[in-house]
Amino acid sequence: MKETLLKYVLHLADNELIHGHRLSEWCGHAPNLEIDIAMSNLALDNIGTARSLYQYAASIEGNGKTEDSYPYLRDERDFYNFLLVEQPRGDFAETIARCFYYDAYQVHFYTELQKSTDTHLAAIAEKSLKEVAYHLRFSSGWIARLGDGTDESKEKMQHALNKYKPYCDEMFHLVFELDLINSGVAPDVSQLQELWEKTISETIHEATLSYPLNVEKNPFFLNGKNGIHTEHLGFILAQMQYLQRTNPQATW
Secondary structure: OHHHHHHHHHHHHHHHHHHHHHHHOOOOOOOOHHHHHHHHHHHHHHHHHHHHHHHHHHHHHOOOOOOOHHHHOOOHHHOOOOOHHHOOOOOHHHHHHHHHHHHHHHHHHHHHHOOOOOHHHHHHHHHHHHHHHHHHHHHHHHHHHHHOOOHHHHHHHHHHHHHHHHHHHHHHOOOOOHHHHHOOOOOOHHHOHHHHHHHHHHHHHHOOOOOOOOOOOOHHHHOHHHOOOOHHHHHHHHHHHHHHHHOOOOOO
16 A cells, blocks of 8 residues: 555656646746746646655655655656656647646646545645646636637647647546545546546637547557656656766755
């Protein structure tokens, strides 16, 4: 049970870290200054949640581990994040589409995780829910602006929604959580898909866009929680871990 709980906490933390890292790549590159600051703040929220979860993971595992051990000293196969969050930054519409899908999931997920019998996870969920509710307002607002904007913005937003929809099934796919669900530690994410579909479909229709229906299902897209990733995660880790790997004793 301890090993499963550790893997579950790392899964949650890895999602937040990698998603936050991708958002941070917009710093200095966003369409305008206001959005630049907003994207940086969103990234900080995600990385802050990741830090809380990594701290909890370190307390579970012990053995001298710290919150820095997990992001900096694990190999690619030891990360358990969704494939959705590791996809390249892409253009602004692509980032918004990924954020929108992930933010809608997070709102429903953290709402249920607040009920966890694990008091640490419940407390992190309660704090994080306030942040992800804002994240969803931000991303859904941009879905509406781009979808109901110019012909070009509408086309790009539709393309982005279609492109990343196949990655979303993984968010509701159970891999190692069954014992945690039965003990009340983890919510059953397979039961959240209908709520998530309702949330995203309402926004997409309000934005005068088409809900992606005929999307090709690819079994590979379910493997992030098993530690099998796209080539993109390796590039993220190479950048993120370079200093720590090169100078293991470096301190700030």
